[in-house]
Amino acid sequence: MPLSVETPHHLKPDWWLRVRHSIAVSRHEPANVIAFILAVCFAYLILAPVISILLDAIFVHSGDAGRTHQDEGAFTLYYLTRAFMSRMSQIILWTPLYNTLAIALGTVACSLTLGVTLAWLINRTNMAGRRWFASALIVPFMLPSWTFAMAWTTIFKNRTIGGQPGWLEALGFHTPNWLAYGFFPIVVILILHYTPLVILIVGNALTRLDVQMEDCARILGAPRRTIAFSIILPLVRPALMSAALLIFADCIGEFAVPYILGLPVNYDTLSTGLYRSLDSRQNGVAAVLAAVIMIIGVITLLIDMHMMREARRFVTVGGKGNMDRQTSLGKFRVIAASIPMAFMLIAMVIPLITLFLSTIMTLPGRFTLSNFTFDYWIGHHLTTVALRNGILFTPEFWQATWNTIFIVGIASLCSGILGLLVGYAVTRCSFRGVSGFLRHITFMPYLVPGIAFAAAFLSLFAVARGPIPALYGTPILLIIALIAEKMPFASRSGIAAMTQLGKEPEEAARIAGASWFTRMRKIIVPIQAGPLATGILLPFISGIKGVSLFIILAVPSTDVLTTYSLRLLDYNYDQAANAVVFMIALIAWFGTLLIQRISGTHLAQGLES
Structure with a gap:
C-alpha cells in the first residue's frame, strides 16, 4: 500500500492557500460567519420574493387551469400573452403604461424646471430670506405625497363619485373631471412633492461649483447665455440627470396619488393596475405588471448609478473662498423671494390648512361658525353608519396606531441593527465575493418600486413553503x-x-481578551450610536408614511394608519380620513426633524453620499 504524502505547502495552488488562510482568520474573526448568515437571510428575504413574482408570470395559478387549458403549476405563456397581445392588453398594460410614463415624464420636466430655478435663487443669488427658504422648501418632501392628494380632493372633488362634494362644488363652482381627477392633478401634486428633491441635489451641485471658471469666461467677454449653457450646465448635468432619474423611478411605482385621484375616473397606472389585478385575484397578470414595474425601475436606477460614477469626471478645483459668490439681484431681491414663497404656500401651507379645516367642518365648503365642529376628532354618537365617534375615540384608530408603532417600530429597530451588522460584515469580511454580494443584495430593494416589492412578498409568503408557514394576514x-x-x-x-x-x-x-459580544457592546455600538440611530429612525419615518407595501400586504386586522385612512376614504368618511392623514403628516414632519437633530446632519447631506 503506497504511503500518502502531503503536498508541500509551497506547491499547493494559490486558491487553496487563500481558503485555508480565510478559514484560519475566521476562527478569530466572526465577521465572516456573520457575512455568510446575513447573505443567506437577505437572499431569501430580498432575492427570493423577486424570483417568485417573476416565476408567477410563467406558471399556471390555482383557478386558472380551465382558462389556460393546462394543469396548475405548468409552464405557460398565457399571462404574458394576455397582458401584451390579447384584446384586453390595451386595458391591462398599454394604457396604464402610457399613463405612467406620461405622469413620470411630465413630473420630471416640470420638477426640474421649477427646482433648478429655486435652487439657483437660493444658492447663487442674494435673494431675501434665502437661508430660511433653504430649509423651509424641503418640508413638502418630508410629507407623504398623498397628503397633497387628500387636500386636492377636499377642494376640487366633484359629484362624479358621489359622497360629499369638494369646497368649490359646495360654493357653487362646478369643477370638471380633468381638474378634479386624472393626469393633471396627479402631475401637479407629484411636482409639488419632488421639486424639493431637485432643490437639494442641484443646490448641492451649485454650491460646490467653482466660480473661477465663470470669472475667466466673463473676463474673456463671454455672454451670460454662453456661460450658462457651456460652463454651468455641463458641470451640473450629472446632478440634473440624477434628480431626473430618481424622480422618474419613484413616479413609476407611485401608488397612493393615482389611487386617490385616478381610480374615480378609471385613470389607471401600472401600480393601480397591479393593485386591481391582485384585488380581483388575477395573480398571473399582476405578476406580469409587477415585472414590468421592476424592470423599468431597475433600468432607470442603474442608469442613475452610472451617472453618479460619471459625475466624478465633473470635479472642479479652486479656492474655497470663491465658492460662495452670489449674483446680486439689486432691487429685485425681495420680488424674487415671492417665487419660493408662492411655492411654500401652494406646496405646504394651503394643503395642511385645507386638511385641518376639512376635519372640523360638518358640511364641506361652508365657512360659517356654526359649521365648525371637533366631532370628527373627539365627538360621540355621530350620524355616520360605521363611524360612531371621532377618531380619537374610535378603537380602530388606536388599533391602527398601535399596529403602526409596533410593526414599523420593530421593523425599524431590526433594520438599524441589521444595517450596522451589514456594515460590519462588509468591511471586515475576508471573502470579497460574500461582502460584495451582501453590499448589493441589501441595496436591491431600492431598485424595485414598493408596489412591485409588496407583490413579490405576497407571491412568496401567501402560501406555506417548506418549513415556512403562510404569513399573509399576520404582522410578521x-x-x-x-x-x-x-x-x-x-x-x-x-x-x-x-x-x-x-x-x-x-x-x-x-x-486584551474581550469577546466579540463585548467588543460590539462596549466599542462598536457606542462609537456608531449616531449612524445606528439614523438607521433606525429613517426607516421608521419612511415606514410611518408608506402606502405601497401596506396596501398589498395588510388586512383589516393588521391595518396601519395609512391603510386605515384609505379605508375611511373608500367609505366616503372624508373628514375622518383627512384627520388621520393630518396626524401622519405631522408625525412624518417632526420625525424627520428628529432624525436631523439626533444625527447632526441635514437632509441634503444625506442625499450627497
Whole structure:
C-alpha cells in the first residue's frame, strides 16, 4: 500500500492557500460567519420574493387551469400573452403604461424646471430670506405625497363619485373631471412633492461649483447665455440627470396619488393596475405588471448609478473662498423671494390648512361658525353608519396606531441593527465575493418600486413553503417585508459608518481578551450610536408614511394608519380620513426633524453620499 504524502505547502495552488488562510482568520474573526448568515437571510428575504413574482408570470395559478387549458403549476405563456397581445392588453398594460410614463415624464420636466430655478435663487443669488427658504422648501418632501392628494380632493372633488362634494362644488363652482381627477392633478401634486428633491441635489451641485471658471469666461467677454449653457450646465448635468432619474423611478411605482385621484375616473397606472389585478385575484397578470414595474425601475436606477460614477469626471478645483459668490439681484431681491414663497404656500401651507379645516367642518365648503365642529376628532354618537365617534375615540384608530408603532417600530429597530451588522460584515469580511454580494443584495430593494416589492412578498409568503408557514394576514409578514424594503437606508448608513472606523480599537480589545459580544457592546455600538440611530429612525419615518407595501400586504386586522385612512376614504368618511392623514403628516414632519437633530446632519447631506 503506497504511503500518502502531503503536498508541500509551497506547491499547493494559490486558491487553496487563500481558503485555508480565510478559514484560519475566521476562527478569530466572526465577521465572516456573520457575512455568510446575513447573505443567506437577505437572499431569501430580498432575492427570493423577486424570483417568485417573476416565476408567477410563467406558471399556471390555482383557478386558472380551465382558462389556460393546462394543469396548475405548468409552464405557460398565457399571462404574458394576455397582458401584451390579447384584446384586453390595451386595458391591462398599454394604457396604464402610457399613463405612467406620461405622469413620470411630465413630473420630471416640470420638477426640474421649477427646482433648478429655486435652487439657483437660493444658492447663487442674494435673494431675501434665502437661508430660511433653504430649509423651509424641503418640508413638502418630508410629507407623504398623498397628503397633497387628500387636500386636492377636499377642494376640487366633484359629484362624479358621489359622497360629499369638494369646497368649490359646495360654493357653487362646478369643477370638471380633468381638474378634479386624472393626469393633471396627479402631475401637479407629484411636482409639488419632488421639486424639493431637485432643490437639494442641484443646490448641492451649485454650491460646490467653482466660480473661477465663470470669472475667466466673463473676463474673456463671454455672454451670460454662453456661460450658462457651456460652463454651468455641463458641470451640473450629472446632478440634473440624477434628480431626473430618481424622480422618474419613484413616479413609476407611485401608488397612493393615482389611487386617490385616478381610480374615480378609471385613470389607471401600472401600480393601480397591479393593485386591481391582485384585488380581483388575477395573480398571473399582476405578476406580469409587477415585472414590468421592476424592470423599468431597475433600468432607470442603474442608469442613475452610472451617472453618479460619471459625475466624478465633473470635479472642479479652486479656492474655497470663491465658492460662495452670489449674483446680486439689486432691487429685485425681495420680488424674487415671492417665487419660493408662492411655492411654500401652494406646496405646504394651503394643503395642511385645507386638511385641518376639512376635519372640523360638518358640511364641506361652508365657512360659517356654526359649521365648525371637533366631532370628527373627539365627538360621540355621530350620524355616520360605521363611524360612531371621532377618531380619537374610535378603537380602530388606536388599533391602527398601535399596529403602526409596533410593526414599523420593530421593523425599524431590526433594520438599524441589521444595517450596522451589514456594515460590519462588509468591511471586515475576508471573502470579497460574500461582502460584495451582501453590499448589493441589501441595496436591491431600492431598485424595485414598493408596489412591485409588496407583490413579490405576497407571491412568496401567501402560501406555506417548506418549513415556512403562510404569513399573509399576520404582522410578521409586514415586519419582515418592511425590514427588507428599508435595508438600503439602514445598510448604507451602516457601511458608511463602519468604513470610517478602523480596526485598531477592536483589535486592541481582542488582544486584551474581550469577546466579540463585548467588543460590539462596549466599542462598536457606542462609537456608531449616531449612524445606528439614523438607521433606525429613517426607516421608521419612511415606514410611518408608506402606502405601497401596506396596501398589498395588510388586512383589516393588521391595518396601519395609512391603510386605515384609505379605508375611511373608500367609505366616503372624508373628514375622518383627512384627520388621520393630518396626524401622519405631522408625525412624518417632526420625525424627520428628529432624525436631523439626533444625527447632526441635514437632509441634503444625506442625499450627497
